[in-house]
Amino acid sequence: MMLSSRGFILVTTLILILILSSISLPMLVQASLSQKLSASATLSAQLKLRTQSKHAQQLELLQQGTIESADFVLAPCPAFYAAWSDLSFQCEWHQLRTSEASFQHQHSVTSFLVRKSLLEGGRNGSL
Amino acid sequence: MVVCRCLLVLLFYVQPLQADSYWSHMPGFGSVKLTEMEQEQHNALSEHLSLSQQQTKQWLDDLSAQLKALSCSTTDAQSQPLPAYVAQRYFVVSYAGVLKFESNDERDETVWWLPWSLLPFLSQLKAELGQPDRQVHQPLLLNEQELGQHGQFILVSGTSNQSPSYFALRLSPLHLPELLWSVSADVTGFEGLAGTASQPLMLREQHRVSDTSSLSVLLANTGVTEQKALVYKVDAYTGKQQGLLKMPKSIYDLSGAMTAYDQNRDSIPDSLIFSSRAGQIWQAKMENHRFHDITPVADLSGFQPSDIQFIRTLYAAVPIGGSGADFHSRRSQWLVLLGLLQRQKSIFVVLKPKQSAVPDVYDFVDRTLAVTSGLIALTDHELQLIQQKDGWSSRLTGRLTQPPIVAAGVLYLTVLTQDPAHFCSIEHSYSAFMALHLHHASPVYRQPLFPLDRSAGALVIKSNKEGGFVLIEQNHQQVLIDNLLEISPNCTYCSKPLQKSSFPRWQLMGTYQNEEGVY
Numbered sequence: 001m002m003l004s005s006r007g008f009i010l011v012t013t014l015i016l017i018l019i020l021s022s023i024s025l026p027m028l029v030q031a032s033l034s035q036k037l038s039a040s041a042t043l044s045a046q047l048k049l050r051t052q053s054k055h056a057q058q059l060e061l062l063q064q065g066t067i068e069s070a071d072f073v074l075a076p077c078p079a080f081y082a083a084w085s086d087l088s089f090q091c092e093w094h095q096l097r098t099s100e101a102s103f104q105h106q107h108s109v110t111s112f113l114v115r116k117s118l119l120e121g122g123r124n125g126s127l
Numbered sequence: 128m129v130v131c132r133c134l135l136v137l138l139f140y141v142q143p144l145q146a147d148s149y150w151s152h153m154p155g156f157g158s159v160k161l162t163e164m165e166q167e168q169h170n171a172l173s174e175h176l177s178l179s180q181q182q183t184k185q186w187l188d189d190l191s192a193q194l195k196a197l198s199c200s201t202t203d204a205q206s207q208p209l210p211a212y213v214a215q216r217y218f219v220v221s222y223a224g225v226l227k228f229e230s231n232d233e234r235d236e237t238v239w240w241l242p243w244s245l246l247p248f249l250s251q252l253k254a255e256l257g258q259p260d261r262q263v264h265q266p267l268l269l270n271e272q273e274l275g276q277h278g279q280f281i282l283v284s285g286t287s288n289q290s291p292s293y294f295a296l297r298l299s300p301l302h303l304p305e306l307l308w309s310v311s312a313d314v315t316g317f318e319g320l321a322g323t324a325s326q327p328l329m330l331r332e333q334h335r336v337s338d339t340s341s342l343s344v345l346l347a348n349t350g351v352t353e354q355k356a357l358v359y360k361v362d363a364y365t366g367k368q369q370g371l372l373k374m375p376k377s378i379y380d381l382s383g384a385m386t387a388y389d390q391n392r393d394s395i396p397d398s399l400i401f402s403s404r405a406g407q408i409w410q411a412k413m414e415n416h417r418f419h420d421i422t423p424v425a426d427l428s429g430f431q432p433s434d435i436q437f438i439r440t441l442y443a444a445v446p447i448g449g450s451g452a453d454f455h456s457r458r459s460q461w462l463v464l465l466g467l468l469q470r471q472k473s474i475f476v477v478l479k480p481k482q483s484a485v486p487d488v489y490d491f492v493d494r495t496l497a498v499t500s501g502l503i504a505l506t507d508h509e510l511q512l513i514q515q516k517d518g519w520s521s522r523l524t525g526r527l528t529q530p531p532i533v534a535a536g537v538l539y540l541t542v543l544t545q546d547p548a549h550f551c552s553i554e555h556s557y558s559a560f561m562a563l564h565l566h567h568a569s570p571v572y573r574q575p576l577f578p579l580d581r582s583a584g585a586l587v588i589k590s591n592k593e594g595g596f597v598l599i600e601q602n603h604q605q606v607l608i609d610n611l612l613e614i615s616p617n618c619t620y621c622s623k624p625l626q627k628s629s630f631p632r633w634q635l636m637g638t639y640q641n642e643e644g645v646y
Contacts, residue, residue, distance in 0.1 A: 044642075063633045076392045076442070078636070079459030081616040082536030083443035083565060088588065093636075105644035112638075117631040 047100055047107050055098035055109040062096055062113070069094040069113075078114060090117050147237045149190055151246065152294075152306035161187060161241070176247050193249050194239060197222055199256045199551035202263055203229075204528035204543055204558075204582035208601050210270045213280045214301040218584070218602065221266050223255050223324070224286025228301060231602065240296060240304055244311065248289040255287055257550045259470045260433035262526075264326040264383040267344065269363065273329060274342065281307065281363065283344050285323035285383070293323050293346045295366060308366030310346070310359075316368040317359065322350025325383025330360070330396060330413075343369060347401065349383050357381055358401065360416060370416030372399070378421070380404045382435040387413070388461065392442070400424060400440065406432045406467060408478075424480050427467060429488030430520070436466035436473060437530045445479060446566055448514050452617050462518070462565075464538075466527045471545055473527060476520045477538075477565070486517035494568035495522040496561070496575045505569050510619060519568045525557070532586050535625050536614035537571045538563045539598065539607075541583035558582040560607055564614060571612055571622055581605065594627045 061067045077084075077091035092115040099108035149161040156168055164172065173183035199222060206220035209228070216230045226240040245252070256263055266284035271277055283295045292311035296304050312320045325347040333340045342363040348356055351374065358372040385401040399418070402408045406427035412420040441464060444457040463478040476491060492513045513519050525544030532539045539562055546555035558579040562571050570576075584602030588611065591597045598608040615621040 048640075048642075059635075076389065076394055078634070079442050079444040079457075080536070081444045081446070081457060081566075082614045083441055083462075083533055084535065085439075085441065085533045088534070101644075103644075106642070108641045110639055110641070112636040114634045114636055115631050116634065 043102060044105065044107075047102050047105060051098055051100040051107045051109050054100065055096070055111065058096055058098055059111060059113075062094065069096045071095055072115075077116065084118075088119055090119055091115065092117075147191060147239065148302070149194075149239045149241060150304050151241045151243050152309070153243060158303070158305050161190065172246075175243070194225070194227075197225065197249065197253055197256070198227070199253070200553035201543060201545050201551055201556055201582070202256055203553070204541075204584060204602070205263070205265050206584055206602065207265060207268055208585055209268070209298075209301065210280060212271065212278060213298055217301060219266065219268070219282065221263070221284050223252050223263060223289075224284060224292075225249070225252065226266065226282070226284060226296075238301060238304070242286050242290075242292065242294055242309070244290040244292055245286055248287065251289055252287055253551075255289070259545065259547060259550060260468065261324070262383065262434045262436045262468055264324055267327040267329060269329060269342070273331070274363075275340070283327040283363070285325050285327065285346070285349075288322050288324055288350060291320055291323040293320075293327060293366075295344075295363070307364065308361075310361065310366050310368075319351065319353075319355030320348055320359070321355070322348060322381075324349050325385070328385055328387055328399075329363070330387055333395060345385065345387070345399065347381055347383055347385055349381050351379065351381060358385070358399065358411075358418070370418065372411055372418035372421075375421055378403060378407070378409065384435040384438045384466075386438045386440055388440040390461070400438055400463060402435045402438060402465075404432070404434050406430055406435070408438075408463070408465070410480075423485045424463065425478055425517070426485055426487045427465070427476065430467055430474050430476075431469065432467035432474070433470050434468040436468050436527055437464070438466075439464045439530060441533055441565075443536075443565065446514060446616070448511070457616070464531055464533075466531065468526055471525065471547060473523045473525065473542075474520055475523055475527075475531070475538075475540065475563075476518065477568070478518045481517065490517040491520040492516055492518075493522075494519040496563075496568075496570065505567055505619060510567055513567055521563065521568050523561070525559070528558075528583060529585055533565060534588055534598075534611065536565045537612060537622075538565050538568075539586055541579075541586070541600075543582055553582055556582070562608070564620075566614075567619070569620065571614065572608070577607065579605070579607075583607065590627050596625050596627065 062069055072092045072094040075091060075093050077089055094113045094115060097108060097110045099106060150158055151161055153159045153168055153171055159168055173180055176183060178186060203220050206218040209217040209219055216232055217228055219226060219228050224242050224245050228238040266282050269281040271279050278299055280298045281295055282298060286292050292309050294309035295307040297307050298304050310317045312318055328345040330343040330345055331340055343360050344363045346359045346361060355374055356371040357374045359368055360370040361368050380403050382402050382404045387396040387399050389396045390398045397413055399411045399413055408424040410422050410424045411418045441462045443462055444459050446456060447458050463480055465476040467474040523542050525542040528541045528543045542559045544557040549555035560577040560579055560583055564571050581603050583600040587599050587601055588596050589599055596611040597606055598611060600607055611625045612622040613625040615623055
């Protein structure tokens with residue numbers, strides 16, 4: 001009788017310990033995971049911000065003519081509200097790509113721009 | 128002795144003023160100067176004219192007077208400037224095939240090119256020029272950029288319907304014209320050629336495989352009534368036929384105005400827009416050397432035009448309603464600009480082509496300028512109508528002298544009102560110049576109509592010292608507008624001066640981001 005009640009208490013205690021640990025352990029794991037997650041999110045956001053600000057700078061430099069874009073093609077102009085007869089306008093399509101990397105992560109921003117320039121006098125002597 | 132010297136001095140002074148030169152291409156002899164012919168050439172000419180030797184000599188002596196009588200100073204307003212590397216200050220005008228190369232400096236000699244086949248009909252050409260219901264189309268000029276060869280210049284022209292033919296001249300230099308090719312109904316493949324009163328159309332094709340480009344010219348067969356070829360496609364250098372557009376039953380009496388455009392915007396023209404004199408507009412698809420799928424674009428016969436002067440296309444962002452400055456309130460689309468002739472008067476139409484229906488006269492909003500009452504406000508209702516319907520039309524008091532020009536959303540038109548009794552006299556005509564808003568045809572400048580002292584020729588835009596732009600007319604170097612305006616989408620009437628410092632302009636079309644990797 002004595003033996004059986006002692007065994008019962010042991011089993012109950014063990015079960016209680018099991019329940020308690022199964023509640024607390026995931027909480028610990030979750031806490032450490034979320035810490036890791038927030039760190040990586042911060043890193044990613046920083047990288048994103050860095051790439052975007054660099055891209056914005058490069059866009060400005062491209063428009064000032066200080067740097068050249070990766071490649072461009074001469075193509076028909078997009079439609080304008082203030083339209084021009086074909087011969088007097090020239091359009092170049094530029095592609096500007098900025099990419100930044102940290103550890104095993106890479107982020108890139110690509111913009112497509114049209115450079116519109118006016119050919120004075122037109123290609124034909126007329127407009 | 129003194130008399131002799133006097134005569135010599137006189138000759139010396141008189142010579143440069145009278146030194147007009149007359150050229151033609153004589154079969155078997157090549158380009159000949161009609162005033163400096165050898166006996167054999169003289170014989171050939173008299174045979175061609177069916178005149179005796181003596182009469183031919185008389186004909187040659189009268190040539191200068193004949194051409195003077197042919198000159199039509201109202202047609203001269205259509206003249207086109209030659210590129211500076213061919214001849215400085217020279218302009219070319221075609222009197223139904225007879226070409227006059229004239230300088231605006233009187234000391235320069237005038238050069239005439241008379242197509243051989245037209246020589247017997249010279250006296251009959253004047254009647255053709257004086258027809259108010261027909262457009263006299265000007266030649267096509269191909270300069271060194273288009274030909275891709277330095278210093279080269281080719282002119283392709285149609286002739287009068289008296290003796291229909293198309294011909295190409297190589298003019299480098301101007302004083303030695305050389306006939307490259309000519310086609311008429313006698314040439315194999317062109318048997319159906321019945322009318323050539325048209326401006327040929329240049330077509331450049333890029334070959335993807337060999338990375339070369341070829342230059343072709345489209346020649347319209349105007350005035351056909353039977354079922355024959357409508358448009359011939361020929362090589363620009365040799366005149367060899369490459370393809371032709373066969374006429375379906377419903378199309379007849381083609382006008383000389385046509386244009387090629389690039390519907391899918393891949394830099395290769397893939398469609399041809401052409402019309403009948405009565406005002407039906409069609410579109411045909413072009414592929415390599417074939418034409419197919421003729422579809423109607425619009426039926427403007429309700430305007431009762433006597434001919435079509437010009438067809439041009441323009442790719443623009445057209446307002447479709449909503450707030451003006453918003454990007455989504457506009458739609459990119461092709462516009463077709465048309466100049467319809469109604470005898471002495473004309474109608475200018477801006478058409479928004481649709482896939483679904485063929486618009487007729489009632490689908491256009493009449494935006495004729497009331498010249499007397501100054502600025503007329505555009506009502507919201509009218510603006511809405513223009514956006515919903517197929518475009519606008521504007522009645523002009525005269526005919527256009529040059530193809531319309533669009534600069535910064537402003538349409539520039541030069542109008543010449545001719546006196547029906549003195550059709551060819553510029554003294555009896557009235558010249559004006561108009562600047563209209565592309566999207567609703569309201570005047571952009573304070574003045575809706577600018578009267579001109581002298582008729583306006585080809586227009587050109589140049590920058591001025593103040594950092595803006597001026598519009599110059601090339602024939603008399605008149606400054607038409609000294610500070611060009613640019614329309615702005617902020618409001619219906621908004622415009623601002625066009626600044627040179629605002630070019631080049633950048634437009635951001637799109638941005639995309641890409642992320643890769645793990646932490």
